[in-house]
Amino acid sequence: MSNISLAERVQTSPAICMTAGCNNTADMEPDQDQGFCEACGGKTIVSALVLAGLI
Numbered sequence: 001m002s003n004i005s006l007a008e009r010v011q012t013s014p015a016i017c018m019t020a021g022c023n024n025t026a027d028m029e030p031d032q033d034q035g036f037c038e039a040c041g042g043k044t045i046v047s048a049l050v051l052a053g054l055i
């Protein structure tokens, strides 16, 4: 167990706020399922990687 290997596995990815008219972008971890948007205050940040996988 080392912090280096953990850091390499948990990488941030581009994420987008799904609130209409917000369009805020942020970085989030791939396994994070509730993203907090600093712009509109909602838990509406969705990973772009997740969107790509679902659509």
Ligand SMILES: [Zn+2]
Binding pocket: 017, 018, 019, 022, 023, 024, 037, 038, 039, 040, 041, 042, 044
């Ligand atoms: Zn937002």
